Amino acid sequence: MRQDHEITQQDRPETETDQLPLRTGLRTRTLSDDRLAFCQQIGVEDVFLDHRSPRGDVFEDEGSGDDETITIDDGVVPSVSELVQARRRAEDAGLRLLGIQSLSYNVYGKIMLDKDGKGSQLDTIKRLIRNLGSADIPILGYQWNPRGVVPMRTSQTVRLRGGARGREFDVDDLDAPYEPVDDLEREYTEEELWDNYEAFLEEVLPVAEEAGVQLALHPADPPTVEQLGGIPRLFRNFEAFRRAMEIVPSDNHGLKLCLGCFSEMPDADIEEVITHFGEDDDIVFVHFRDVVGIWPRFTETFLDDDRSNFDSVAAIERLREVGFDGVVVPDHVPEVVGDTEWGHRSRAHAVAYLNGILSCTDGGGR
Numbered sequence: 001m002r003q004d005h006e007i008t009q010q011d012r013p014e015t016e017t018d019q020l021p022l023r024t025g026l027r028t029r030t031l032s033d034d035r036l037a038f039c040q041q042i043g044v045e046d047v048f049l050d051h052r053s054p055r056g057d058v059f060e061d062e063g064s065g066d067d068e069t070i071t072i073d074d075g076v077v078p079s080v081s082e083l084v085q086a087r088r089r090a091e092d093a094g095l096r097l098l099g100i101q102s103l104s105y106n107v108y109g110k111i112m113l114d115k116d117g118k119g120s121q122l123d124t125i126k127r128l129i130r131n132l133g134s135a136d137i138p139i140l141g142y143q144w145n146p147r148g149v150v151p152m153r154t155s156q157t158v159r160l161r162g163g164a165r166g167r168e169f170d171v172d173d174l175d176a177p178y179e180p181v182d183d184l185e186r187e188y189t190e191e192e193l194w195d196n197y198e199a200f201l202e203e204v205l206p207v208a209e210e211a212g213v214q215l216a217l218h219p220a221d222p223p224t225v226e227q228l229g230g231i232p233r234l235f236r237n238f239e240a241f242r243r244a245m246e247i248v249p250s251d252n253h254g255l256k257l258c259l260g261c262f263s264e265m266p267d268a269d270i271e272e273v274i275t276h277f278g279e280d281d282d283i284v285f286v287h288f289r290d291v292v293g294i295w296p297r298f299t300e301t302f303l304d305d306d307r308s309n310f311d312s313v314a315a316i317e318r319l320r321e322v323g324f325d326g327v328v329v330p331d332h333v334p335e336v337v338g339d340t341e342w343g344h345r346s347r348a349h350a351v352a353y354l355n356g357i358l359s360c361t362d363g364g365g366r
Contacts, residue, residue: 022319024354025285025327026347027101031086032068035342036093042348043355046327047090048101048141048285073106074120077127083135098285098327099139100132102218102256105146112144113188113231114196122200126207133211139284140208141256143218144197146231157335158299164346165335169222171296180230190232194243197234201248208252215253216284217244219261224295237265238273245282254282260289260331263309264298270310271318278322286319288312288354289331300332303353316357328354 025046026039039047051072070078070086078086090097107125110118132140156173157165171177180187208215219241220233227233234240241255255277262268277283290308291298303312319328330350339345 020325022316022325022358023327024351024358025098025329026351027329027331028342030068031089031097033093035068036090036095038344040094042351044095044351046096046098048099048139048329049086049097050101051104072100072103072124072128074110074117074124077124077131080131080134083131083137087135087137097137099137099141099214099216100128101141103140103142108142108144108200109146111200112146112193112196114192122203125204129204129207129211129213129215133213138212139214139216141216141218141285143220143256144235145220145233146229160299160301160305160334163337164302166300167332168299169297171222171225174228177228178230184230188231190226190234193232193234194247197244198247201250201253205248205250205253209250213252214284216256217241217254218256218287219258221258221261221264222295222298223261223265238262238268238276241277245277245280251281254284256285256287257283258287258289258331259310259315260287260291260300264291264294266294270315274315274318274324275322278319278324281323283319283322283324283326285326286324286328287331288315288328288350300334302334303330303350312353313357313361316354317361320362330354 023046024044025048026044027048027050028035028039029050029052031047031049036047049070051070068089070082072078087097103125107121109121110116111121111125129140132138156168156170158168160166204215217235220236223233223236225233225236235244245253245255257274257277259270262273263270274283288303290301290303290305290310290312292301292305292307292309293299294309298309301308316328330347333343333346333350335343336346336349
């Protein structure tokens with residue numbers, strides 16, 4: 001299926017990820033020829049796949065045909081052969097498919113709230129983990145937010161340099177954000193949700209260990225606030241993540257360390273966060289996103305914005321110091337003039353900026 005951008009076998013990156021340097025990657029919901037060629041052209045070697053959900057809770061992207069992505073939902077799991085085909089599409093383009101970027105609320109919401117049907121969702125996640133392991137895809141990212149029940153983001157965008165647009169969160173834009181939403185059937189306590197989460201880990205981590213798959217937990221976004229819409233938000237601060245890593249210890253469980261989310265927390269220091277979880281070998285991969293401002297109002301911005309919450313060069317240097325040798329992934333990117341829905345131009349800028357830092361800090365393995 002390759003056309004004018006054929007990749008030879010010797011051009012493909014090695015697949016033994018524990019021998020690789022710190023490097024950049026991208027997330028994508030399509031494995032189309034053009035998307036994969038673009039990733040390699042701008043200096044990326046690793047991709048994470050955002051899945052499609054048939055019930056509307058999707059991770060937005062453009063241009064993905066049925067044969068170029070995968071679908072995951074409660075009771076809907078891609079087969080081993082489908083996952084192998086996805087991995088091989090990436091390999092044929094000279095890339096590694098390292099994992100599934102995240103899971104939609106459709107797949108974990110009943111587990112989180114201990115609702116009827118949680119058994120089906122647990123079976124779905126365990127089957128997905130086993131299939132990923134059999135397909136030699138090593139990472140499953142996940143989040144634990146009440147998506148679909150509580151509004152996560154405001155839709156407002158604000159002007160950045162040159163007229164680019166960045167997404168802004170402002171809790172004052174939400175209508176009664178701390179009041180229970182209309183369809184909330186009962187009150188939930190934070191400790192109850194912690195109990196549900198611990199039970200989830202006790203179920204799935206032995207499966208992940210057997211399958212050789214790492215699970216990577218993403219922060220609540222927005223973080224900091226104890227509850228929205230009447231539902232506690234567990235993974236909102238440093239202490240919650242330390243508890244998550246200790247509650248059911250496993251070498252196959254760690255963080256999708258979103259630097260943007262951590263920088264939105266008023267009391268978090270990015271370099272201290274990296275040091276703690278890096279020295280404990282709890283960082284699976286990194287979301288490299290920057291923002292201006294902290295809870296309760298902040299705006300996503302360019303990685304090289306001199307107003308941003310943290311120093312990108314210092315963060316990369318600290319990742320090196322703690323021995324992290326995984327992937328840093330530009331997450332949300334600003335909207336720039338003439339760009340696509342996915343943000344080809346803006347993502348290329350972010351990757352080039354990060355690759356420049358990597359090349360200037362201990363060579364970056366390049």
